[in-house]
Amino acid sequence: MIVAEQKPLDEIKGLIAEAEKVLVLGCGTCVTVCFAGGEKEAGILATSLRMASKIDGQPKDVTHTTVQRQCEWEYLDAVADQIREADIVVSVGCGIGVQAVVERFPEVWVVPGLNTSFMGLPTEQGVWEERCAACGSCILGLTGGICPIARCAKQLLNGPCGGSQNGVCEISKELPCAWQLIYDRLKSQNRLHLITQIQPPKDWSKSRDGGPRRITREDLRLAAEASE
Amino acid sequence: MQIVAYSCHYCAYAAADLAGVLRLSYPAAIRIVEVPCTGRLDVLEVLHAFEHGADGVMVAGCLEGDCHFQAGNLNARRRVARVKELITAVGLEPERIEMFNLSSAMGRQFADYAVKMTQQTASLGPSPLRAASGRVSRTGAGGDGLGTRREGSGDVGPSTQKTPAAHQERQR
Amino acid sequence: MSGEHLNGYKAGSHLERVLRAGHFAVTAELGPPQAADGDVIRKKAALLKGYCDAANITDNQTAIVRMSSIGAGAIALQEGLEPVIQMTCRDRNRLAMQSDLLGASALGMRNVLCLTGDHQSFGNHPTAKNVHDLDSVQLVQMVVGMRDKKAFQCGEEIKGAEPRFFVGAAANPFGDPFEWRPYRLGKKVEAGADFIQTQLIYNIERFAEFMENVRRLGLHQRVYLLAGIGPLKSPGMAKYMRDQVPGMDMPNELVDRMTQAAEGIDKEDKKARAAAWRDEGVRIAIEQINQLRKIEGVAGVHIMAIEWEEAVKLLVEGAGLYPRPEPASIPEADAGLTHE
Numbered sequence: 001m002i003v004a005e006q007k008p009l010d011e012i013k014g015l016i017a018e019a020e021k022v023l024v025l026g027c028g029t030c031v032t033v034c035f036a037g038g039e040k041e042a043g044i045l046a047t048s049l050r051m052a053s054k055i056d057g058q059p060k061d062v063t064h065t066t067v068q069r070q071c072e073w074e075y076l077d078a079v080a081d082q083i084r085e086a087d088i089v090v091s092v093g094c095g096i097g098v099q100a101v102v103e104r105f106p107e108v109w110v111v112p113g114l115n116t117s118f119m120g121l122p123t124e125q126g127v128w129e130e131r132c133a134a135c136g137s138c139i140l141g142l143t144g145g146i147c148p149i150a151r152c153a154k155q156l157l158n159g160p161c162g163g164s165q166n167g168v169c170e171i172s173k174e175l176p177c178a179w180q181l182i183y184d185r186l187k188s189q190n191r192l193h194l195i196t197q198i199q200p201p202k203d204w205s206k207s208r209d210g211g212p213r214r215i216t217r218e219d220l221r222l223a224a225e226a227s228e
Numbered sequence: 229m230q231i232v233a234y235s236c237h238y239c240a241y242a243a244a245d246l247a248g249v250l251r252l253s254y255p256a257a258i259r260i261v262e263v264p265c266t267g268r269l270d271v272l273e274v275l276h277a278f279e280h281g282a283d284g285v286m287v288a289g290c291l292e293g294d295c296h297f298q299a300g301n302l303n304a305r306r307r308v309a310r311v312k313e314l315i316t317a318v319g320l321e322p323e324r325i326e327m328f329n330l331s332s333a334m335g336r337q338f339a340d341y342a343v344k345m346t347q348q349t350a351s352l353g354p355s356p357l358r359a360a361s362g363r364v365s366r367t368g369a370g371g372d373g374l375g376t377r378r379e380g381s382g383d384v385g386p387s388t389q390k391t392p393a394a395h396q397e398r399q400r
Numbered sequence: 401m402s403g404e405h406l407n408g409y410k411a412g413s414h415l416e417r418v419l420r421a422g423h424f425a426v427t428a429e430l431g432p433p434q435a436a437d438g439d440v441i442r443k444k445a446a447l448l449k450g451y452c453d454a455a456n457i458t459d460n461q462t463a464i465v466r467m468s469s470i471g472a473g474a475i476a477l478q479e480g481l482e483p484v485i486q487m488t489c490r491d492r493n494r495l496a497m498q499s500d501l502l503g504a505s506a507l508g509m510r511n512v513l514c515l516t517g518d519h520q521s522f523g524n525h526p527t528a529k530n531v532h533d534l535d536s537v538q539l540v541q542m543v544v545g546m547r548d549k550k551a552f553q554c555g556e557e558i559k560g561a562e563p564r565f566f567v568g569a570a571a572n573p574f575g576d577p578f579e580w581r582p583y584r585l586g587k588k589v590e591a592g593a594d595f596i597q598t599q600l601i602y603n604i605e606r607f608a609e610f611m612e613n614v615r616r617l618g619l620h621q622r623v624y625l626l627a628g629i630g631p632l633k634s635p636g637m638a639k640y641m642r643d644q645v646p647g648m649d650m651p652n653e654l655v656d657r658m659t660q661a662a663e664g665i666d667k668e669d670k671k672a673r674a675a676a677w678r679d680e681g682v683r684i685a686i687e688q689i690n691q692l693r694k695i696e697g698v699a700g701v702h703i704m705a706i707e708w709e710e711a712v713k714l715l716v717e718g719a720g721l722y723p724r725p726e727p728a729s730i731p732e733a734d735a736g737l738t739h740e
Contacts, residue, residue, distance in 0.1 A: 009317035040272060047275045048318050055319040055356045153519050154490070154530065158537035158587055160580075161516045162572030162599055163646045170646040171519045183577050198587055201494065201538045201553065 001121065002030040002094045003128045004037060004114040009048055015111040016088050019060065022049060023086035024113065025079070025101065026066030027093035034128055037092030037114050039066040045092060045113060070097030073104045083108055118150075136206030136213065142194050144185035149202075151178035157199040229257040230358075231284040231349055232277045233342065236266050238296040239332045240288030246335030254342035257283075257349075265289070266327075267300020274311050278320060281358035284349030285311075285325040288341065292329055301329060321352050409730055410547065410594055411566040413510035414482045415454040417727040418700075419595065419624045424693060425700030426721055427484060427597065427626055428452035428712045430476065432467035441472050445479040447709040451716045453724055454511055456597070456702070459486040463523025470504045477508055484568060485509050488517025493533035494542065494553050501543060505563030513568040513597065514539040536569060537591050543567050544592030567592060571625075572599040573610035574649040582613040588623075595624040597702040602630075602641070603649040604691050611695050620697030627692045630704045631711045632681035634674070635659040654684060682711060686718040693719075 006012075016022050024046040032038030046064035053060040065082055067075040070093035076083070083089055083105050091098040092113040101110045118130035133150040139157070140147055149155050153171050160179030163170025167180045186192045204210070235241040241262045247254060259282075263269060266289030277285055287308050289301035305327050312322035326348070328341045406412050409420065418425050428448050433440040448455050455476060457469040473483035485504050487497060501512065516536045520528045534542065542553045543565055550562045569588040573581055585596065601607045607627070614620055632638050635658040642650035661680035662673040685703075692698050705711040716722045 009314075043272050044275060044314065047272065047279055048314060051275070051279050051315075051320070051357055052318045153521075154516055154535070155532045156516065156535045158535050158584070160575065160577075160584070161536075162570065162575045163519070164576045165574075165646045166576060171521050177576070180577060183580055192583075196583060196587070198537055198541065198591055201534050201542075204533065 001033055001119070002096075002116060003034045003118050003120045003130075004031050004094050004116045006036055006041065006045065006092070006114055007112070009045075009052060012045070012049070012090060012111075012113055013052060013056075016049070016060070016090060019087035019109075021085065021087045022046075022060050022062040022090060023082055023088070024049070024062065024064035024090045024092060025070065025083070025097075026064060027070040027091075027097050028066055028068045029071075031092065031094055031097075031114065032066075034122070037094075037097075042066050042092050045090070049090075070094075071100045073100065076101060076104050080105070134207070135202070135204075136210075137203055139199070142199065143182045144189065144191065144194070146178060146182045146185060148178050148182065151176075151181075157202060158195075229255075229283050229346070229350060229354065230259060230281060231255075231257045231286060231342075231345055232282045233258050233260045233286045233288060233345075234263050234266065234269055234274075235260050236289045236296075236301070237262055237264050239290040239294075239330055239334075240328070240338060242332035243288075243330055243334050243338040246332070247339045250335050252335060252339040254339040255346040257346050258286075258342045265295065265297045265300035266304035267295070267297055269304045269307050271307055271311055271314070274307075274325065275314065278315060278318075278324070278355065279357060281355060283324065283352075283355045283358065284345055286328060286341065286345040287325070288328045288330060288338070290329065291331050294331065320355065320357075323348055323352060324355070406564075407730055411510040411564040412730050413454065413566045414727070415484065415511050416566040416594070417730070418453045418725060421725065421727040423700075423725045423727065424721065425624070425626060426452045426716055426724065427700065427702045428455045428709070429458065429702070429704045429706070430455045430472070430481075430483075430709070431458050431461060431707065432469065432472035434464065434466050436467065438475050441467070441475040442479055444709050445476050445481040448712055449479065449481045450724060451713045451722065452703070453700075454482040454484050456484040456486055456513060459488045459515070459517070460491060460523070461486075462518050463490065463520045463525065463528075465524060470500055470507070470509070473504065473509050474507050482511070483509055484511040484513050486513045486515055487539065488515045489532050489534050489536060489539055490517030490520060490530050493531050497534070497539065498542070498546065498552060501546060501563045501565070505561075505565065510564065510566055511568065512543055512565040513570065514543060514593070515570055537587050540567055540569050540588055540591040540593050548592070566594050568595045568597060569593040570599065571596050572647045573601065573607050574599065574603065575647045578610075579613075581610060582617055582619065585614060586617055586619055589619050593623055595626060595699075597626045598628040599647060600628045600630040600641075600704060601688070601692070602654055603651050604688060606649055607692075608695055611697050615697050624699040625697055626700040626702040627695075627698050628704060629685055629689055629692070629701045629715070630706070631685040631708065631715060632658055632677070633708060634677045634681075635662075657684060678711075682714045682718065685711075685715050689715065689719040689721075 024042045026037050026039055026042030028038060042064040046062045049062045065079050067079055069075050089101060089108055089110045090113040091101050091110055095116040098110055098112045119132045120128050120130040123129050130150050132147060135149045148159055152159055153169055154161060160177055164177040164180055167177055169175040169177045186194055235244060244260055266287055269287055274285055287304055289304050292301060295301045308325055308327040311325050316322045326345060330337045409416060430444050457473045459469040460466055469485050473485050476483045514536050520526060520530050544567055545551055546562055547564050550558045552558060571585045575581060635655060638650055638655040638658045641648045642655060658677060658680055662676045665672050665676055689701055703712050703715055
């Protein structure tokens with residue numbers, strides 16, 4: 001899932017300073033599951049903004065609503081009236097949600113209420129960890145299913161570096177060394193030969209470095225759109 | 229002054245009842261809301277209490293290690309800490325909410341905690357959210373000077389109530 | 401320049417010639433200043449010149465901005481001190497690294513050490529974006545490819561003079577997983593590294609164990625391995641290395657020896673205590689050099705006297721490694737050197 005966390009309230013207050021009628025727009029998918037921007041969190045943010053603006057002497061009209069998925073326009077259309085009525089929309093979806101609202105409602109001013117952090121999973125309740133960097137050319141098959149791009153601080157393909165000690169990374173004793181994990185797993189599977197070969201330089205053009213990425217599936221496009 | 233006391237059914241709520249039976253007085257500002265367990269405490273609900281004019285919130289659960297539902301009171305403690313962060317960001321003092329732990333036999337302690345919370349809240353003055361909007365719509369029973377500065381001075385002595393808490397108006 | 405006249409030598413650097421001639425090599429370290437102050441390099445070079453075969457010029461060491469290793473290396477060359485240019489993967493992508501390699505070669509530098517680089521969170525720009533386009537193994541491969549295949553990393557031919565470097569890499573014998581370290585060293589050798597400089601070694605026994613595995617893989621016959629030595633300045637430094645530095649193995653005996661060195665000296669006499677500690681630090685380092693020389697496969701030492709360049713002279717003289725050998729210039733094709 002996409003994992004995010006709410007921006008500090010002060011920063012959001014700054015973003016909406018000019019507006020009177022504010023809509024906090026939650027998203028019912030990833031950011032609901034990571035407790036950053038679902039129905040409950042949209043409610044908490046709306047309440048907090050109402051209280052803060054009242055204390056500051058300029059009470060704002062802050063409401064909130066949540067859609068199933070901000071990143072699909074069909075769901076946004078269902079709350080189009082609320083979006084258009086607001087002076088400003090604070091999207092507490094991920095960065096994709098914010099931009100989906102912007103693209104669907106170009107006339108509306110939209111600001112982010114979250115910092116979109118990473119793609120990961122909950123390793124225990126209340127703890128999320130990054131697992132994928134969307135590098136565009138997956139090598140998990142070589143590394144025992146443990147990603148050095150997402151989990152090594154230096155994205156090494158021929159690790160571990162000299163800073164690996166007692167299973168943890170040189171940058172933090174809280175951070176497991178990804179290459180120690182890879183080594184342990186391959187050893188337990190009797191597959192260490194997978195990492196004795198030199199892994200060649202990565203093709204970063206498949207990653208963000210190649211510019212914004214796009215996937216087109218002609219078989220899925222609607223005929224009318226495809227012919228455009 | 230108005231303080232919402234989220235009280236666990238298995239301990240604090242019973243302790244408040246016991247305080248009433250024992251004729252122990254505690255400040256009339258306390259408005260008890262019974263919860264099945266403080267683990268039921270909801271951050272948004274607490275924020276709504278503040279938004280609607282509560283000057284303070286006390287959360288009273290079982291003694292640590294004695295939760296009827298094992299760890300609900302420990303979860304509540306974390307949520308109280310979270311509410312402290314949230315209301316601080318909003319512009320309220322974090323001391324407007326506190327967590328207390330007690331057993332159903334501790335009627336005296338309940339009254340003491342109620343006084344402590346009332347004094348702590350009084351020292352902070354009325355909630356700016358209430359001051360900004362004048363009187364809140366939902367007033368408590370008794371002439372406890374809601375929205376006035378009198379209690380804000382720290383004088384909480386004379387305004388007490390002796391009725392068993394269970395008979396109070398419930399605010400949910 | 402081209403490789404043909406080198407008669408099998410990779411770059412013909414002084415360091416390469418010392419090692420090929422079978423001498424026990426000594427390299428040192430020169431840390432550039434955090435300013436555009438060339439005289440600092442000249443002063444440090446004067447302390448090192450004659451006491452080592454080449455000096456590593458660090459590349460934004462511990463992620464702190466310093467004069468570039470190539471800039472400082474150019475000054476060292478002018479001073480007659482042969483530089484080993486350190487290059488980390490942290491700050492530059494493959495374009496920047498290759499262009500810098502061309503520049504360094506044109507300036508006459510002949511040794512390069514390929515490193516991953518300390519993480520930027522240790523340094524003075526912790527909010528920087530790191531690069532790590534390549535890792536150190538891939539960097540070795542790239543530098544060797546430019547030299548031996550006359551090709552850029554993309555495969556395109558280098559049409560003019562190729563950069564010729566004696567290519568080094570680092571190894572930390574004490575990093576984890578300990579049993580994997582010789583294999584990772586093997587990857588660097590496989591990538592084409594000519595020499596290896598190790599991290600600081602204080603636990604000689606454990607290093608010997610590492611070397612046993614290195615020999616088992618036959619790596620000592622394919623690469624020159626220089627063991628890292630660092631004279632201790634104080635018990636505090638020893639304790640810091642024992643407790644705080646990731647990938648460091650500092651035995652308690654050495655911490656104790658450093659502590660005992662100043663026993664009996666008045667606590668107020670800080671100067672005398674510091675001198676006693678430094679004397680002991682030099683003594684320990686000399687003993688260690690002598691122990692390391694006996695380990696099969698150790699071709700030299702790399703002395704890292706951090707901000708204490710004066711110590712290099714003491715160590716080299718104390719270990720009987722002075723004067724440094726002057727190997728003959730590159731022999732003619734029929735001189736019959738058979739190292740490779």
